[in-house]
Amino acid sequence: MGRLIAVVLFIAVLVPAVLLARAWALAAGRRAVASAAVGFATPTPEGAATVRRQALHGRRVRRLGLLLGVVGIVASIVLFGEASVFLWAPALVIGLLLGVVLAEATRPRPRWRTGTPARRPRRSEQISPVLLWATRGVVLAELVAAVWMWQRDELPDSVGWVALAIPLLTWVLAEVALLRALTRPLPAEGADVPVDEALRTWGAHLVAAATSVLALLPLGALLLAAGIDLGDRVTDGFDLLPVALVAGGFASLAAGLAVAVFLVTWLRPVQVDERALTR
Template identity: 40%
Template sequence: MGRILVVLLLAVLIVPALLLWRLWRHAGQRRQVNEGTLGFVVPTVEAERTLARWPVRARVLRTVGLGAGLLIIVLLGFIVGTRSVFLWPLALGLGYLLGVLAGELARPRPVWTVSRGPLGRIGEYIHPGLVWLLRGTALLAVAAGVTATLLSEPTRDGSALPMSCPGGGMELVGAGQITEYAVFLLILAAAGWLVSELTLLRIVGLPRAEELDDVPVDEALRSASAHASVAAASVLTLLPLGGFALVTGLAVVGSCANSDLLSIGLIGGGLAALLAGLLVAAFLPSWLRPVRRRADVRS
């Protein structure tokens, strides 16, 4: 039985990570194609101006996010002291991801001539699977946060989750601050998902470029912004969800409510979410690079 559980745990860890890695790898190839296409066209002056303006505001907001993360670190140092040192990378990463989301939402409107045709679909700029993975993960994180918040009971150390013991009775399990963790998870998942959805709606709602030579530039900018927003929101959802599930699973292991199915499910799911979040985070920097027009490659 133990070997079967180990195999299942490895499958839970590896299979979703491989699928996610494949989707984001294909997305990276799509960016290369988009940027390569720009070398075959001669964009208008307005398109060149848009390419120059496009990354400025997002870069500023990402810097502001980093500054907010540093401010949180300073506040933690004053309030908690040196014990907060393990929270410093989390605060810095949180500020940066929020800055990325704000930057993609606040991208400037293009200045080229627009067409009056029908609006596009989000599937034209990003693989729908990546968007639905974000939505599913965010819904799962929100559900976990709401459930843990509603079921938690106050204790002398904070709050914990009640678990039924096989022999009868109840036991409170958790890290002592289960409600705070659940609320934090709920806020991060909901905020990241909401901002990303607003960004996708804005990308689809922007009128398309009218000049044929500007269309590839338009497509490349929309695609880069959509991927950056979805990636940042995915990381902001997956990592807290994975940490929450892992900590809860380890707490269940040491309680009377321990069961192989429950503990393996929580621990395996938590590790899978953490691994997936780290994989997406590895792809995020490539989508934050400004879209550049390569040298004219026409013969």
């Protein structure tokens, strides 16, 4: 009976990861609609210049993220020596994802003329509230798990600081990027509106995806480590907590990898090629 309960619990904990992957699959449709709308409009010269400038800025800052990843590899070699060979890939991934979020948080403001009075879109027009609050919840869960394990002396100080600082910094940068996209006024020219909507949609989904991955993968590793450690203890009855922690760890890792797949396919910047108008 205990094994059946464990299997049922394991499957139940995996359900949120499936639902999260489904939500991101639906978000791909929102981005596709925004991309198609750009193809039906002829942006003004200011709008076309904005798209080029935004794409150039994104590439430059993401290269900076790659440099941060290389610096992280060097730092891990200095701190951990031979054991750092297992940290090279995580350090590089962290740097790249930080570059993605930093690029969105520091995007230059468009130079097109804004409407009078200033009009601003709603948050739900840029990204689903479900994805937004799921991202915040995952970051909070990762911070709680890191603090819990750190207080139990299950994390070295160096690992504990990284597990807290990186997701928290990414979260702050993501909120800055989302706030900037929300408070930016809409363009006055109607031809630039689809471009502006696509830029906001691209940015909101990029920061949410990058922040989710940077929280889900460490959360999965922390839950797995905690579950395995608790599974070694001797108890009087059947203990479901280790099973729940291990299942949650696998679910977090699976969800993080699923979101990472969407993120990689969405790094291409907004394109203005008027495909629909030339057919």
